[in-house]
Amino acid sequence: MPGLEDLYREIILDHYRTPRNRGELPPPARMAEGHNPLCGDEIHVYLDVQGDTIVDVKISGQGCSISQSSASMMSAAVKGKDINDVLALVKRFKQMMSIEEENADTTGEIDTSIKLGDLEALQGVVKFPVRIKCATLAWNTLVQALESPER
Amino acid sequence: MTFDSSVVRRDFPVLQRVINGKPLVYLDSANTSQKPDSVITAIDHFLRNSYGPINRSAYLLASEATDAYEGARAKVRKFINAPQVHEIVFTKNATEALNLIARSWGAANLGSGDAVVLTHMEHHANIVPWQMLAAEKGFEIRWIPLTPDGQLDLSDLNTLLDGAKAISFTAMSNVLGTITPVEQIVSAAHRAGAIAIVDACQSVPHMPTDVQAWDADFVAFSSHKMCGPSGIGVLWGRESLLDAMPPFLGGGNMIADVKLEGFKCAELPAKFEAGTPPIVEAVGLGAAVDYLTSLGMESVRAHEVEITAYAMRSLKDRYGERITIHGPTSPACRGATLSIALEGVHPHDVSQILDQENICVRAGHHCAKPLMRILGVTATARASFYLYNTESDADILTDTLVGAFDLFGM
Numbered sequence: 001m002p003g004l005e006d007l008y009r010e011i012i013l014d015h016y017r018t019p020r021n022r023g024e025l026p027p028p029a030r031m032a033e034g035h036n037p038l039c040g041d042e043i044h045v046y047l048d049v050q051g052d053t054i055v056d057v058k059i060s061g062q063g064c065s066i067s068q069s070s071a072s073m074m075s076a077a078v079k080g081k082d083i084n085d086v087l088a089l090v091k092r093f094k095q096m097m098s099i100e101e102e103n104a105d106t107t108g109e110i111d112t113s114i115k116l117g118d119l120e121a122l123q124g125v126v127k128f129p130v131r132i133k134c135a136t137l138a139w140n141t142l143v144q145a146l147e148s149p150e151r
Numbered sequence: 152m153t154f155d156s157s158v159v160r161r162d163f164p165v166l167q168r169v170i171n172g173k174p175l176v177y178l179d180s181a182n183t184s185q186k187p188d189s190v191i192t193a194i195d196h197f198l199r200n201s202y203g204p205i206n207r208s209a210y211l212l213a214s215e216a217t218d219a220y221e222g223a224r225a226k227v228r229k230f231i232n233a234p235q236v237h238e239i240v241f242t243k244n245a246t247e248a249l250n251l252i253a254r255s256w257g258a259a260n261l262g263s264g265d266a267v268v269l270t271h272m273e274h275h276a277n278i279v280p281w282q283m284l285a286a287e288k289g290f291e292i293r294w295i296p297l298t299p300d301g302q303l304d305l306s307d308l309n310t311l312l313d314g315a316k317a318i319s320f321t322a323m324s325n326v327l328g329t330i331t332p333v334e335q336i337v338s339a340a341h342r343a344g345a346i347a348i349v350d351a352c353q354s355v356p357h358m359p360t361d362v363q364a365w366d367a368d369f370v371a372f373s374s375h376k377m378c379g380p381s382g383i384g385v386l387w388g389r390e391s392l393l394d395a396m397p398p399f400l401g402g403g404n405m406i407a408d409v410k411l412e413g414f415k416c417a418e419l420p421a422k423f424e425a426g427t428p429p430i431v432e433a434v435g436l437g438a439a440v441d442y443l444t445s446l447g448m449e450s451v452r453a454h455e456v457e458i459t460a461y462a463m464r465s466l467k468d469r470y471g472e473r474i475t476i477h478g479p480t481s482p483a484c485r486g487a488t489l490s491i492a493l494e495g496v497h498p499h500d501v502s503q504i505l506d507q508e509n510i511c512v513r514a515g516h517h518c519a520k521p522l523m524r525i526l527g528v529t530a531t532a533r534a535s536f537y538l539y540n541t542e543s544d545a546d547i548l549t550d551t552l553v554g555a556f557d558l559f560g561m
Contacts, residue, residue, distance in 0.1 A: 003507050008500075008558055016559075039499055040516035040529040062529045064499035065559065134499065 006124030007131070008065065015069035015118075020076045023058040028150035034061075034141030036133055041067045043138050045145040052083050059138070066122075066131050071138035073118050083146060089114055090139050097136055098126050153453040154446055160539040162187040162442075176510040176544045181325050181353060181488045181517075181535030183375045186439075190378055193438035194431055205430055206404060206421070220430050223437030224420070230440045231370065232361040233387045237419040240386040240393070241428050245352040246276040248371035248386035249319070251423060252348055253280035255396045256369075260316060263289040268311050268318040268345070270295040270303055271525050274325050275518040277350045281319065295320070297525060301327040301478035308336070312343035320347075322354035326517045326531065327478030328459075328488035330354070333365045341366070346392070352376060356537070357455055357486055359448040362387055374432060379439035383432035386423070393419050400425040451538050455487040458536045462489060462545040469549050473556065477526060487536035490517075493552065496559040498532035504558065505532075508551045 025031075025046035034043045041063030048056040057079050059071045074093075078086045092114040125135045160166050163185045168175045177185055197219055203212030205220045221236075228236045242248045257280075261267065267281055271294055285292055293311045296304045301324070312318060318340045323330050337347040346368040351360060356377035362370050369388045375381040398405055398416050402425035407415040416422045443451065460482040466474050466489075475492040479485040493501055502514035513533045516523045523529060534548055 004504065004558070007503065013559070039514060040520065040523060041499075042529055064497040066499070068497075128503070131499070131503070 007128055009121040009124060011118055011121040012065060012069040015072040016065040019059065019068055019072040021058050021072070021079065022060065024060055025056060025058050029056070030145045030148045030150055032141050032144035032148055034137050034144065036063070036067070036137050038133065039064070041134060041137055043067065043071055043141050045071075045138065045141045047142075047145045049083070049146070054078050054081055054083065054086060063137070064131075064134055066125060066134040067137050070122055070135045073122070074138045074142060077117070077119060078142065086146070087143075089116075090143060092116065093119060093122075093139055094136065096120070096123055096126075097132050099132070099136065153450050153457060154538075156454055156458070156539060156541045157543075159446065160541060162189070163539050164188060164191065166539055170509045173509050174547075176508065176547050178534040178536060178540065178544065178548060179511045179513050180356075180376070180537035180540075181486075181533060182513050183381065184356060184378050184537055185539065186380065186435075187378055187442050189442050190380070190435050190438045194380065194435045197434040198431060202431070205428070216430060219437070220428070220433045223433040223440075226437045226440040227385055230360070230444065231355065231385075231387060232363050234363060235390055238387055238390050238393060240388065240420045240423040241433055242371075242384040242386050242423075243382065243429070244375070244384035245350065245371045245373040246384070248369075248384050249276050249348075249350060250280045251386055251399045252319075252369050252371070252388075253284050255399045255423075256346075256392065257281070257284050257317070258288070259395075259397055261285075261288050261290045265290040266293055266315040267291070268293045268295060268315050268320075268340075270320045270331075271297050272301075272303070272324040272327060272329065272519065272522050273319075273321055274350065274352070275520070276352075277319055277321065278521065290316075297522075300480065301329050302484075303329070303331050303336075305332070305336070305339075308339050309343065312340055312345055315340075315343060315345045317346045317348060319350065321350045321352075323351075323357070323486045323488075324478065324519075324522075325353050325488065326490050326519050326522055326526075326533065328485035328490075329478050330358075330484055330486060333367065337366050337368075353486060353488070356443075358452040368392055374436040374439065377436075377439055378442055380432045380435035383429040383436050385436075390419065393423070398422055398425070402426045404428070446538060454538060455536060456482050458540055458542065458545060459485065459487045459489070461542055462487075462534070462536065462548065465545055465549045466491065466552075470552065470556070474552075477531060487540075488533060489535070490531035490533045492528065492531060493555055493559075496555045498530040500559060501532040501552070501555050504555045505548070505551055507554070508547060510534075510548055510551060512548075 030047040043061040046058040057075045091110050201215040203216040205217040224239045298304045340347040348369040349367045351372045355372040373384045405425040407417045473494045477490040498514040
């Protein structure tokens with residue numbers, strides 16, 4: 001549909017139709033629940049963290065194509081990764097989404113050399129400001145899950 | 152009986168906007184309505200000529216402003232057929248009116264062992280104030296469930312009302328469009344010794360309202376959904392109840408006297424109107440009442456039944472089983488609010504695609520999360536029609552949804 005190509009890229013639709021890492025992880029895996037209070041989107045992020053590594057990640061919940069594809073891409077991007085690398089990726093992703101970190105002192109530099117890969121497909125969301133929260137919901141929930149204790 | 156909505160549409164300046172060469176298709180009136188020229192002009196004229204304080208000064212402007220403000224109250228009384236003008240209390244919106252009832256009547260009358268009955272189709276504004284109060288006072292909240300076609304399931308109504316002190320329910324669901332049997336519920340409540348509170352936010356703008364025929368005890372609604380400005384709502388209450396209630400907010404205007412030892416409340420309605428009220432907004436609301444009255448509320452309702460039937464039929468004819476319209480299937484027992492679900496397409500994506508054709512619909516939970524959970528969805532796309540919507544608006548909606556199926560059809 002004209003005007004929407006930047007938003008609904010094929011790779012986004014692919015992740016929406018066939019989401020990766022869909023499901024739940026049993027306790028003691030960490031879990032956080034994210035809500036978009038404006039529209040009712042829900043995302044649950046489950047993390048199995050061993051040492052400094054995210055060994056496994058699962059996503060459940062419901063939402064629009066942007067929130068669900070962003071969650072799917074995120075899960076693929078963080079599985080098996082070191083937590084510090086993941087936090088750097090979160091910052092890089094939010095920078096792409098034009099979100100300034102509120103507390104610049106504690107967040108440190110954004111490593112612009114980090115490759116976003118498939119995630120770059122979400123860049124078009126920036127042109128649709130209302131949808132930015134959809135794209136970042138999974139990422140905020142991921143950070144919450146990392147900060148949560150094991151269940 | 153009905154009117155030509157394409158003529159009515161010309162009364163609304165914003166609906167003349169053309170964006171990217173296409174007309175504006177405003178289908179979000181259940182959220183908030185657009186304003187006719189007459190309301191905009193009344194506000195403009197009042198601000199340019201007669202604005203001043205109300206109820207507190209002797210000069211001409213103050214007198215004109217007071218007359219305008221009180222004149223609006225008189226118009227509202229007539230519009231809903233309330234017995235007495237001082238039973239009309241201006242609030243910030245319907246939400247504040249419902250909070251006023253909970254905080255004033257509720258706090259004075261509800262305690263441990265008591266019960267309040269609500270329904271599964273309430274807006275958060277008629278749930279959360281009661282939950283907040285219940286957390287303090289320890290009363291029970293009971294719920295009227297729904298039937299599969301989105302009506303209230305009243306089969307256990309008398310049991311639910313047994314021992315309850317109040318029932319508070321919507322006259323029309325903001326999600327399903329369901330028109331509830333207000334008189335039947337009020338009458339059952341009174342037989343059980345409970346008072347009946349009606350959230351009429353969705354019904355007052357769309358059909359004739361007679362609070363005496365309803366025999367309700369309190370009725371709340373908002374100006375902004377009925378062609379008036381935002382920032383003002385209405386609480387109507389029975390004089391005997393309002394008189395017995397403690398004040399809600401304290402401050403200027405709501406007192407008869409203040410001494411160091413304490414205060415004495417003003418008479419109704421000032422008792423519940425602390426501080427400088429929404430004066431300009433009241434003037435706008437009065438003009439909105441005049442506008443709706445000139446069209447005739449019977450005609451507004453007749454138009455909405457027609458446009459609802461047309462839109463439902465068009466959507467079903469085109470998309471069949473691929474589209475679900477939540478709530479009652481008969482246009483005669485529902486309002487013009489269509490919560491639609493498209494197979495395989497999320498409501499946010501629906502609204503994004505509709506926005507390409509300047510179609511304004513709401514996507515989300517509509518401040519009714521308990522109902523969303525019962526429907527088994529996190530969101531719906533809601534197209535709501537009003538007196539300025541035409542069959543052409545419905546056609547553009549139906550046609551544009553093709554794009555959603557094309558893009559997301561799985």
